[in-house]
Amino acid sequence: MPTPDYYNVLGVSRKATQEDIKKAYRGLAMRWHPDRNPDDQQAEQRFKDITAAYRCLSNPQERGRYDRLGPLYHPDGRPPRPEELNEVVSTAWGNLFRRRRKKKGEDLRYTVSTSLEEVALGMEKEIVVPRMVRCRNCGGDGANPDGGRKTCEVCGGTGRATGPRLFRNNCFHCDGRGFQVVIPCATCSGEGRHAREDTLKVKVPPGVATGQKLKLAGKGNAPAGSGPEGDLFVIVSVAEHELFRRRGDDVLVEIPLTFAEVTLGTNLTVPTLEGTTTIRIPPGTAPGRVFRLANRGLPRVGKSRRGDLHLQVVLEVPGDLDEAQRVALGAWAEQLPPSAHPRRAAFVKSLGERS
Numbered sequence: 480m481p482t483p484d485y486y487n488v489l490g491v492s493r494k495a496t497q498e499d500i501k502k503a504y505r506g507l508a509m510r511w512h513p514d515r516n517p518d519d520q521q522a523e524q525r526f527k528d529i530t531a532a533y534r535c536l537s538n539p540q541e542r543g544r545y546d547r548l549g550p551l552y553h554p555d556g557r558p559p560r561p562e563e564l565n566e567v568v569s570t571a572w573g574n575l576f577r578r579r580r581k582k583k584g585e586d587l588r589y590t591v592s593t594s595l596e597e598v599a600l601g602m603e604k605e606i607v608v609p610r611m612v613r614c615r616n617c618g619g620d621g622a623n624p625d626g627g628r629k630t631c632e633v634c635g636g637t638g639r640a641t642g643p644r645l646f647r648n649n650c651f652h653c654d655g656r657g658f659q660v661v662i663p664c665a666t667c668s669g670e671g672r673h674a675r676e677d678t679l680k681v682k683v684p685p686g687v688a689t690g691q692k693l694k695l696a697g698k699g700n701a702p703a704g705s706g707p708e709g710d711l712f713v714i715v716s717v718a719e720h721e722l723f724r725r726r727g728d729d730v731l732v733e734i735p736l737t738f739a740e741v742t743l744g745t746n747l748t749v750p751t752l753e754g755t756t757t758i759r760i761p762p763g764t765a766p767g768r769v770f771r772l773a774n775r776g777l778p779r780v781g782k783s784r785r786g787d788l789h790l791q792v793v794l795e796v797p798g799d800l801d802e803a804q805r806v807a808l809g810a811w812a813e814q815l816p817p818s819a820h821p822r823r824a825a826f827v828k829s830l831g832e833r834s
C-alpha cells in the first residue's frame with residue numbers, strides 16, 4: 480500500500496508549523512484512540528495512520544524526505560521497490576477515474592408475463608418490484624435530518640483534500656462528502672437507502688416477443704452513496720396460448736371441422752386476436768387448407784402493417800358413434816357413386832391393373 484497523504488490524515492495544510500501538527504495530532508489521537516473505540520477496526524486503522532503521520536511530520540528531517548517522496552515514502556527509510564512504484568501509478572489512475580464517476584446503484588431484472596392478446600394491442604402493465612430506494616428522510620446521506628450531520632472540520636465542507644494530484648483527492652476524514660454523520664438516520668439506519676416494494680408502470684409495446692428486454696432507466700437500486708440509480712431491465716415472457724400459435728408476426732389457429740362441414744361448406748365463427756369474426760368455408764374444402772386473414776396477425780415493431788392470421792382446417796373424424804349411427808353411416812356410404820371420391824376410384828383401379 481502506498482503511504483497515505485499524511486497532511487490530509489492530520490487535517491493540516493502543507494505549510495503547517497510544528498505547533499499546528501502537534502495540536503492536530505493530539506485532538507485526533509484522542510478521538511480515535513482504540514481505548515475509546517473498542518472493537519472498531521476502522522478506528523484502529525485510522526489511529527495507526529494518525530500516529531504514523533505524526534511520527535513523520537513532527538520530525539523535520541523525515542518531513543523533508545516525505546515531501547520529496549510522497550506516496551513512496553517509507554518510515555523505515557528503505558527506497559521504494561518497483562512493484563510499489565507500479566501500485567502508486569495505478570492507484571493514482573484509479574483515483575483520477577473515481578473522482579469523475581460516482582458509484583451507480585445495482586441494475587435489476589424483472590420478468591413480466593403477458594398474453595398474446597396483450598402483445599397484439601400493446602399495453603401498460605403495473606409491476607411490483609422490490610428495490611432499494613433512496614431514503615427520503617435523510618435525502619440519502621444517512622444522517623438524521625435533525626442535527627445528524629456536522630461539517631467536516633478537516634476540509635471545511637468542501638470534501639476535497641489539499642495536496643499533490645497523486646494522492647487521494649477526496650478528504651480523508653469525510654470520504655469526500657464534506658460532512659460527518661454524528662446521528663444516523665433512523666429510517667435507513669444510516670445507509671442512505673432502504674428496501675421498498677415499488678409499484679411501477681411498464682409500457683409493453685405491441686408486437687414484443689419472449690425474451691425481449693425493456694429498459695426502465697433509473698428504476699434499479701439506489702446506491703448506498705450519492706451516485707445515480709441503476710436501471711431496471713424488464714424481460715418479456717409471452718404465455719403459450721391455447722388457440723393461437725405464433726410464427727413471427729403471423730399467428731396460426733387450427734380450426735377443427737366436421738366431415739359434414741368440409742363437405743357441404745358452412746359459415747364459421749373463428750377467433751381473432753381482438754375477438755371473433757365469421758368466415759365462409761366453401762363446399763368441398765380439403766383438410767389442411769389455410770385461410771389467410773391479411774393484416775390480422777401481430778403488429779410489427781415499428782411498422783404500421785401487421786402480420787397475418789392463418790386459419791388451418793383440421794378434419795375431425797367422428798368418434799363415439801352408437802350402433803344406429805354406424806349403420807346409418809355405412810348405408811349412406813354404400814349408396815354413393817364412385818365419382819364422389821375420384822382419387823379413391825383411381826386408386827382402386829390401379830390396384831385392379833396390378834393383379
Ligand SMILES: [Zn+2]
Binds near residue numbers: 617664665669672
Ligand atoms: Zn435515511
Ligand SMILES: [Zn+2]
Binds near residue numbers: 631636652653655
Ligand atoms: Zn472532509
